[in-house]
Amino acid sequence: MRDVTFVLPPHSVLLVVGPNASGKTTLLRLLATALRPTDGGGSVFGHDLVRDADAVRVLTAFVGTSAGAYDLLTVRENLAFAAAMRGRPDAPVATWLDRVGLTPVADDPVRVLSSGMKRRLALAQAWLAAPRLLLLDEPYGGLDRDGVALVAEMTEDTTRRGGSVVIATHEWERVMSEADAVLALAAGQPVEVGPVAQLTAADLAAAAGGRR
Amino acid sequence: MTAQTGLGAVAVLLLGIAAYVSLFASPPDAFQGEYVRIMYAHVPNAWVAYLAFAITFAASVLYLWKRRPAYDHLAHSATELGVLFTGLALATGSIWGRPVWGTWWTWDARLVTTAMLFLIYTTALLVRGLSDDPLRGARLAAVIGIVGFLDVPIIHYSVVWFRTLHQPASIAPGSLKIAPPMLLALMLSLLAFTVLFMYLLRLRTSLARLEAGGEMR
Amino acid sequence: MNGFLRAAAVARKDLRVEWRGRQTITATGMVALLMILLLGFVVGSEPARAAAILWVAMGFAAVLGIPRVTQGEVDQQALETLLLYPGSREHLFWGKCAALTVMLSALLVALLVLLGVLFGVDVWDHGGALVGVGVLGIVGLSVIGTLLAALVLHVRGRELLMPLLLLPLALPVVLGCVRLTEAILTGTAAGLWPAVLVSFDVVSVLVCPILFEVVMDEV
16 A cells, blocks of 8 residues: 555545455555554554554454354354453343344354344444444445445444444445545555545446546 | 674684693593593583573563564574574584493483473574564564573473482583583683674674565565 | 453353364364373383373373464454454453363363273372362463464464474473372372472463563554
């Protein structure tokens, strides 16, 4: 990645688009403190990504392509574990399961879940942490229409509470209505940064597909 | 003449003197005959090896604390030299034991501990080499350097006590009383090998620094 | 953030996963059984050999079981998620170490029973002391083992490295447990061995958690 610079205010949603290997996941993982920048830096709500990484992690939740769940544990057990690890051992797990529509499978091992259900579990794990920065990397994989609505609900909930959301996705049409700004990446460099209003759907399609 | 070359010259000179005294000027042992002369190589080898690992420990702690590459170069070089001299100590110990005690290996506590040390630090070098990321390799090698060094005293005493409570202690090479002329030869050899080690350490560390100039940022 | 609760959550999670899958205990149990049978046959099954064979078998079982501590997370693609939770990584260390201690202790109990059967030693009367001594050693094994499990995670050839690292470093534990087990079975004095095990445990407990954080620094 090179020369990626932006400021994301609270209550806003940033859409990150770009072809494969353009650096979308890298960017999100940098913000999540899963990666360290080799040059430059960043801060999340005032906390430096490298020096204050733990403070950043308190405020941030990252939902990546893998569910980060244990196959042999039930959905409920996984969520309870995530809650305990987030310092919220008393979180109402049943309520959260209900919110993401996993109550019917709550006591099934994750092993038997479909990818969409696993994605819902991952979203629940992030959501119960009440993050102020929500990072979603290709969140729509395997989700049905209700699942997609869930992502929108989560996004809206986060911004309403004063947080911000960064969504990296190929399916930018889903995010168009919520996004405040767009960052288009190609080969690790930005090709377009700006408010959504300035970009047309054609621009976004071109950026997402990498045709310039 | 740079300081490094000067040091090298002193090392060679001291080695020459020590070799002369050990091999010719000092008397043979009443019991072991000429074979005692191997001690003048074996004991300094073992001493230098332990010194090298002490330096590895200190450099590793400093590296993990300050993260300056110079400390890593020092730790790496000291580990390599330590492994070399440990190998030499084991080899000379074996060569010494064969004619004097009739065996290639005596299961003496010190030898066993030295063998463990050899394995631990060789593995530290292996970990460095097998890591995809050189910085991570440096960190992991430093961790091994620290844990290994702290463990060695415990390993040593457990090995010593494991045998002594069941068998009489074997006569260890170092426990013999030493006559003054032989002591002089031993001290000279210790000094010579220590200076040699310092020279090699300096040499290897600067080499590491040059190598890293191309690799790491 | 309550570290104890996080560590307990990790321990509970590891043990639960192990209980449901029984992968580690099966593999380590079988290896230990094999070693005991092999050594018992080759070296002799006199009671005098029992302690030594037991702890050599435990050592090799540990070599095989310890990498699972971290490899299990990698297999589930859960390692990154685990490391991104806020809070000190020392909590992860203690949780995993506690779970490992429980698993190795369970293995020890099974092997002691086996010893009683195969070697004709009287483990039943001395059961408490044997397990007590064993756990003292297992704590040291687990503490250093958890650190090593993290250390070899990103190194190529990690299966080869684990025995090379664990066995020399944990040698005092094996030696101490052999002598103490013998002492219990024959009714002789324990000598300085409890001190050896305790000092190993103390040094490891002081040093390993800190080094674990260093090793797990990056995801």
